[in-house]
Amino acid sequence: MNKMPILFSWALKFTFGCLILATAWVTWDNWGRFSFQFDTPQTEASDTPTPHTLAQGEYLVRISGCMACHTSNGGEPLAGGRRIDTPFGPVFSSNLTPSRTHGIGAWTLADFQTALRWGRSRDGHLLLPAFPYNHTSVFTPTDVQAMFAWLQSTKPVDVARPTHQLTWPVGTQPVIAVWRSLYFSPTPFKSNEQQSDVWNRGAYLVQSAGHCAACHGQRNALGSFPAVDDLSGGFLPSQMWVAPSLLNPTQTTLARSSDKDIAQLLRAGQNTSASVSGPMAEFVQHVGQHLSVADSLAIATYLKSRIEPSNHNAKIHSAALASSTPAAQTIYANHCATCHGDNGEGKAGRYPSLAGNPAVVLAQPDNLIQMALYGGYGPSTHDRPRPYGMPPYLFTLNNQQIADVLNHIRSQWGNQAPAISPVQVDRARAAAY
Amino acid sequence: MDMSERVKPCEACHGNQGRAGPDGYYPRLAGKPAGYLYNQMENFSQGRRRYTMMRRMMEPLSPEYQREMANHFAGLHVPYAPPSAPAANISSAQMQRGRQLAMEGDASRKLPACTSCHGTQLMGYTSHIPSLLGLPAAYLGAQLSAWKQGERSTVAPDCMAEIAKRLSPDDATAVTAWLATQPVPMTVSLAKVTTAPADLRCGSAPDLHKGQP
Numbered sequence: 001m002n003k004m005p006i007l008f009s010w011a012l013k014f015t016f017g018c019l020i021l022a023t024a025w026v027t028w029d030n031w032g033r034f035s036f037q038f039d040t041p042q043t044e045a046s047d048t049p050t051p052h053t054l055a056q057g058e059y060l061v062r063i064s065g066c067m068a069c070h071t072s073n074g075g076e077p078l079a080g081g082r083r084i085d086t087p088f089g090p091v092f093s094s095n096l097t098p099s100r101t102h103g104i105g106a107w108t109l110a111d112f113q114t115a116l117r118w119g120r121s122r123d124g125h126l127l128l129p130a131f132p133y134n135h136t137s138v139f140t141p142t143d144v145q146a147m148f149a150w151l152q153s154t155k156p157v158d159v160a161r162p163t164h165q166l167t168w169p170v171g172t173q174p175v176i177a178v179w180r181s182l183y184f185s186p187t188p189f190k191s192n193e194q195q196s197d198v199w200n201r202g203a204y205l206v207q208s209a210g211h212c213a214a215c216h217g218q219r220n221a222l223g224s225f226p227a228v229d230d231l232s233g234g235f236l237p238s239q240m241w242v243a244p245s246l247l248n249p250t251q252t253t254l255a256r257s258s259d260k261d262i263a264q265l266l267r268a269g270q271n272t273s274a275s276v277s278g279p280m281a282e283f284v285q286h287v288g289q290h291l292s293v294a295d296s297l298a299i300a301t302y303l304k305s306r307i308e309p310s311n312h313n314a315k316i317h318s319a320a321l322a323s324s325t326p327a328a329q330t331i332y333a334n335h336c337a338t339c340h341g342d343n344g345e346g347k348a349g350r351y352p353s354l355a356g357n358p359a360v361v362l363a364q365p366d367n368l369i370q371m372a373l374y375g376g377y378g379p380s381t382h383d384r385p386r387p388y389g390m391p392p393y394l395f396t397l398n399n400q401q402i403a404d405v406l407n408h409i410r411s412q413w414g415n416q417a418p419a420i421s422p423v424q425v426d427r428a429r430a431a432a433y
Numbered sequence: 434m435d436m437s438e439r440v441k442p443c444e445a446c447h448g449n450q451g452r453a454g455p456d457g458y459y460p461r462l463a464g465k466p467a468g469y470l471y472n473q474m475e476n477f478s479q480g481r482r483r484y485t486m487m488r489r490m491m492e493p494l495s496p497e498y499q500r501e502m503a504n505h506f507a508g509l510h511v512p513y514a515p516p517s518a519p520a521a522n523i524s525s526a527q528m529q530r531g532r533q534l535a536m537e538g539d540a541s542r543k544l545p546a547c548t549s550c551h552g553t554q555l556m557g558y559t560s561h562i563p564s565l566l567g568l569p570a571a572y573l574g575a576q577l578s579a580w581k582q583g584e585r586s587t588v589a590p591d592c593m594a595e596i597a598k599r600l601s602p603d604d605a606t607a608v609t610a611w612l613a614t615q616p617v618p619m620t621v622s623l624a625k626v627t628t629a630p631a632d633l634r635c636g637s638a639p640d641l642h643k644g645q646p
Contacts, residue, residue: 073492075477285493339441374486375442380495387493388438392486393443 018379030096030126033073034114039086049149057150060143063295064136064209068286070096079103085238086131087223089166091130099156112148117186126176128164129184134225137186138208183224195305202302205295210287215243215279240431241278242364247308247357251363255307262300265305267291268383274359275352275378278370286378306353319363319418320409327374331405344413350388355413365406365420369428399425434522436505442490443502447476451506457569468560472587472637474499474570482579483588493636507560513567513617520570522612527603531611535565544599545630547608550592556621561638564621571612577605578618588636589610595633 049057061067061078070093074082080095080103098105099224104112104122109124119133120126127133139147169175189207206212207228217226218234218364226234233245247253253274264271269284276284293298333342339351346353354360359367375390393402399422410417437450443462446454451462462470475496477487491499519528533539535555538546547555550562557564565573579585580597587593600608629641 066583074475074481113502132473281493368488374489375445376489377442377493379493380498389442389490391442392490393445394486396445 002060026174026177026181026378029181031124034118034120034124045389049146049153050295053146053263054150054153055365056143056311057146057148059181059290059292060147061150061203061234062290063287064147065211065287066096067146068282069093074157076153076157076159077157078151080161081159083162086130086166087237088170090127091164091166091171092162093178094161095157095365096151097157097222098152098160102160103156104151109145109148113144113153116144117188119184126173126180128166128171128176129179129223129225131226132214134184134187134228135208135211135214137155138188138189138204138228140204143208155305160200167294179222183222187228190287196301198298198301199305201295202298202300205299206231206302212246218247231303233337235366236279239279240366240428241368241370243279243363244358246303247306249309250358254303255309259297259300259304262303263293263296264383266299267293267381269378269381269387270274270384272348273353274357277376277378278367281376281379284381289379289381320367322407322417322419324408324411325404327401328404328408331397332408335396336405336409339390340409344409344415351390354409355415357415359407361415363418365410365417365424366428368406368410369420369425370400372397372406372426373428394429399423399429436501440502440505443506446486450509450511452511453463455579457571458575460568460572461513462506463509463511464556465507465563468638469504469557469563470503470506471500472561474503474587476587481588483584516567516614516616517569517605519614520610523606527607528611528614530604531607531609534608535611539604542599542601542604543632544596544604545633546627547612549627549629550635550638551626553625553627554616554618554621555615558626558638559640561635564617565612566615567614567617570609571624573609574605577609581642590634590636592630592633592635593637 019393020364022405025390030378067078067083070080070081071077072083072093073078075081079099080093080097082093083090095103100106107122115122115127116121116133116136116139118137119129119131164171187207189204192203195203211228213226213228213230213234215234215236216232217230218232221228231246233248235241235242236243244251246252257265257271257273261271261273261407265274265276266284266288269276269281269288288296336354340354341345344354344357352359362368371390373392373394375392377389378384378387380387397405400426403420403422406420409415440451441450442462446459446461448454448459453461473482474487474491474494475486476482478491478494479520480488493500505602534544535547538544538549547565550558551565552558552562555565576585577597577600580594581600585594597605635641
């Protein structure tokens with residue numbers, strides 16, 4: 001007769017015990033470990049950094065996107081305040097200038113190392129994972145020291161970071177702590193002795209500075225950090241762009257491009273078979289074009305080695321395949337053919353081909369819809385300072401017409417991809433950012 | 434030749450050769466002063482003017498390329514559409530008031546005449562101040578209210594924002610109605626303005642107050 005209450009009380013005790021253990025673990029994981037100085041910095045700041053260290057630091061700050069993310073549009077370099085939209089609300093980047101009041105002027109090298117390695121600020125508070133500290137934990141101590149030295153040599157700007165606008169309780173310290181215990185542990189770079197120095201340099205850059213997995217890796221609904229080398233493809237919900245899988249040879253032109261072509265795409269924003277748009281265009285504008293030729297080639301070497309040829313070829317689409325209509329052909333002839341050609345062949349160096357273009361036939365059509373609605377220019381870069389652009393069709397064509405013409409290009413010239421519905425176009429229109 | 438292909442995306446909204454879009458909200462670019470056009474590109478990409486489409490278009494481009502595009506449109510001299518007929522709901526008293534505001538201003542409300550900065554012909558001044566003619570009333574009105582509400586701004590000190598705030602809704606209606614019905618003069622001189630207002634400074638047009646403290 002007493003069985004139920006006994007069971008109940010046992011379950012209650014068990015649950016309670018688990019909660020205590022979990023709380024203890026989260027507390028140790030996020031705060032306790034820092035009471036012990038086991039993670040002391042391996043390098044100490046020298047009094048005067050060499051010009052070489054400073055140059056290296058500036059280069060790393062640039063190619064890691066620190067500069068891009070920590071500079072607001074039209075604002076002082078590195079003074080923060082750039083708005084970053086997340087699925088949980090907008091957040092604002094912090095001030096990285098050596099301002100003693102609002103920046104990192106009062107920080108020591110050890111403080112900076114802890115921030116990059118552990119995502120923990122000087123005063124002990126846990127940093128929001130909009131700062132990709134899984135990737136910054138990959139940096140070598142020498143690189144971290146160089147970045148710190150250069151940042152400290154820049155002009156201090158006394159400007160405070162605007163308040164984050166996250167939906168409560170997201171962004172509170174206990175929530176960040178639990179999230180971190182679930183999804184974060186530092187992953188310092190481990191080189192692969194089986195591979196060449198060039199390959200290892202590429203792997204290091206992709207996992208640290210490049211933080212490619214931040215977009216090209218998979219996150220769960222809680223916005224988990226992907227593994228730093230996860231390149232299996234992701235989705236950017238705030239911008240509604242797909243970051244294609246870099247492993248799957250059908251989703252990008254990586255597999256059929258030479259290392260040189262890949263390096264050119266990263267630095268110039270365009271090569272003979274591909275051009276960048278959307279968030280990848282932002283990457284090239286702020287980061288890619290500043291990569292050294294050697295580093296961009298190293299990244300290409302590493303990325304090519306990650307392609308998994310056999311796994312993806314026979315993927316069968318469950319959705320209905322796109323097909324064309326006479327109306328769609330007319331729209332194509334009137335609005336698209338002048339630049340992209342009657343047979344989707346494009347114009348070399350100006351407009352991408354649509355025939356056989358992996359971006360056109362991605363099963364998830366978001367990028368194609370974004371291009372048709374908003375058009376736009378690729379990035380101005382050193383190697384391609386005056387890009388050609390595409391007109392927006394947001395006002396010229398309605399949802400049905402855009403779906404029709406996209407289904408046309410997804411079903412011609414050997415292209416084959418799932419059909420796009422007007423509802424999908426409408427969703428992208430409604431979510432304009 | 435080559436530039437006209439590079440600016441094809443602009444023409445989707447701003448019309449063939451930048452002669453204005455069909456619905457009145459996408460203004461003419463052709464023949465506007467290059468400095469003014471460039472300032473607007475910067476204002477859109479840096480958030481002082483808010484329009485998602487323009488921000489997305491301009492953000493990836495270098496300042497050098499933007500300037501080249503501005504020069505391209507500034508150098509295009511294509512015909513203007515005839516001015517719109519006065520709207521039926523605008524009285525002749527309102528038109529009179531509009532003309533007065535544009536040509537003389539209203540000292541009692543601290544409103545300088547439009548001609549004091551936008552040129553004696555209202556066709557703009559040097560390279561940073563745009564013409565006010567050849568634009569529909571809907572566009573002019575939308576700009577004034579955007580300025581008033583902070584949706585449109587420029588580098589400080591923002592003289593036009595100050596004037597828009599001083600302008601009552603009735604006066605805004607009157608002056609935009611009058612401006613929209615004026616014909617564009619056949620020959621245009623961008624060199625003359627009446628006296629620039631002494632109590633205002635314009636960050637977007639540093640040449641306006643040349644020689645003044």
